[in-house]
Amino acid sequence: MAATTNNAELLQAHADLWCHTFGYLKSMALHSVIKLGIPTAIHRCGGGASLSDLQVALSPIPKSKWPCLSRLMKLLVASGIFRESEPGVYSLTPVSRLLVEDDIDGNQQTASTCLSKFTVMATSPFHFAASQRLPEWLMKNEDDADAETPFKMAHGAGFFAYTGRDLEFGTLFNDAMGACSRFTAEIVVRECGGAEVFAGVTSLVDVGGGDGTTAKAIAKAFPHVRCSVLELPQVVDGLPVDGVVEFVAGDMMEFVPQADVVLLKFVLHNWSDEDCVRILKRSNEAISTGANRKVIIIDTVAGSASKQTFEAQALNDICMMVLTTGAERDEEKWHRLFLDAGFSRYKINPILGSQSLIEVFP
Numbered sequence: 001m002a003a004t005t006n007n008a009e010l011l012q013a014h015a016d017l018w019c020h021t022f023g024y025l026k027s028m029a030l031h032s033v034i035k036l037g038i039p040t041a042i043h044r045c046g047g048g049a050s051l052s053d054l055q056v057a058l059s060p061i062p063k064s065k066w067p068c069l070s071r072l073m074k075l076l077v078a079s080g081i082f083r084e085s086e087p088g089v090y091s092l093t094p095v096s097r098l099l100v101e102d103d104i105d106g107n108q109q110t111a112s113t114c115l116s117k118f119t120v121m122a123t124s125p126f127h128f129a130a131s132q133r134l135p136e137w138l139m140k141n142e143d144d145a146d147a148e149t150p151f152k153m154a155h156g157a158g159f160f161a162y163t164g165r166d167l168e169f170g171t172l173f174n175d176a177m178g179a180c181s182r183f184t185a186e187i188v189v190r191e192c193g194g195a196e197v198f199a200g201v202t203s204l205v206d207v208g209g210g211d212g213t214t215a216k217a218i219a220k221a222f223p224h225v226r227c228s229v230l231e232l233p234q235v236v237d238g239l240p241v242d243g244v245v246e247f248v249a250g251d252m253m254e255f256v257p258q259a260d261v262v263l264l265k266f267v268l269h270n271w272s273d274e275d276c277v278r279i280l281k282r283s284n285e286a287i288s289t290g291a292n293r294k295v296i297i298i299d300t301v302a303g304s305a306s307k308q309t310f311e312a313q314a315l316n317d318i319c320m321m322v323l324t325t326g327a328e329r330d331e332e333k334w335h336r337l338f339l340d341a342g343f344s345r346y347k348i349n350p351i352l353g354s355q356s357l358i359e360v361f362p
């Protein structure tokens with residue numbers, strides 16, 4: 001055995017290794033309790049509940065499985081997802097509050113802070129199957145087109161081609177990003193000197209804007225901004241027309257519609273440097289005649305962070321490696337992309353941890 005200094009260290013190392021080895025079971029336990037609606041059910045019981053208090057919400061679970069559910073809850077208490085305020089009584093923590101579907105008034109609509117759909121997508125078999133191809137993918141040469149990403153190796157198509165091909169996955173993904181957008185858009189509008197960022201702006205195109213959640217939030221908060229969304233045809237085709245936001249079907253690699261502002265929210269982290277420069281050049285062309293013209297990027301600026309945020313950044317980065325050809329970038333890498341795409345200056349406004357709003361000027 002490798003030299004290990006003492007028993008206490010060996011014990012700790014052994015326990016740590018077990019936690020890392022079985023870490024995926026924490027993800028699956030989390031996935032299960034969201035599917036069963038447990039965080040929302042605890043919230044509806046007033047913030048603390050025993051399993052028998054949750055009986056109605058948990059009616060699909062046969063009595064014989066309740067001891068198993070209690071074991072699952074024990075793991076999630078140990079992981080900080082729930083708290084056991086007294087034996088057998090579970091309450092929410094700041095983490096599980098992010099999984100409650102009711103809004104603050106108790107209405108049965110998805111709360112703007114609810115990230116359940118995002119977590120269900122990120123812990124789905126689609127993601128797991130892709131991540132299991134990592135070792136094989138790492139050994140493949142770059143010139144093997146079928147091995148472009150671990151996701152493509154697992155599912156036979158690139159991420160965005162697959163969202164169009166598999167309706168279940170496409171819906172899962174679009175709903176998940178919609179939930180993420182509700183969460184971030186509220187913070188952008190509230191915290192980021194939103195009024196200043198959008199002052200004098202008359203039009204905005206949200207490129208790769210998904211189901212339009214962010215564009216609608218901006219149109220509502222800043223009625224002087226006419227908002228549109230450029231998306232892939234497969235996304236636009238399924239969306240209802242609401243008159244608030246105009247949807248344009250197209251390919252951002254080829255053309256971006258004219259506007260004062262081009263918004264790219266969690267889009268560039270999906271693409272290689274080369275593709276990002278191409279998207280940014282199309283965006284620069286789109287704002288060429290705007291009055292208060294700029295590109296706004298909402299994305300991660302990796303870098304100085306607490307240990308916890310640093311690990312979250314590293315996990316997001318690997319998620320991008322598994323699913324797409326993208327990566328999380330630090331300020332130096334962002335700066336290089338902006339220069340290569342012909343922009344002159346930029347300003348980073350942090351909004352939540354390492355998520356930032358970057359204004360980029362021609």
Ligand SMILES: C[S@@+](CC[C@H](N)C(=O)[O-])C[C@H]1O[C@@H](n2cnc3c(N)ncnc32)[C@H](O)[C@@H]1O
Pocket residue numbers: 160177178180181207208209210211230231232235250251252253264265266267270
């Ligand atoms: C990670 S999602 C971000 C969605 C949204 N901006 C958000 O923050 O929730 C990336 C989006 O880019 C869209 N997309 C991918 N390739 C595209 C392309 N070539 N042209 C336009 N949109 C594209 C996808 O359909 C997807 O909705």
Ligand SMILES: O=c1cc(-c2ccc(O)cc2)oc2c(O)c(O)ccc12
Pocket residue numbers: 122159180266267269270300316319323324355
């Ligand atoms: O699974 C994801 C997660 C993200 C993501 C991570 C962290 C954030 O602060 C925002 C978004 O983004 C994704 C994405 O852009 C994608 O195309 C596929 C999956 C994910």
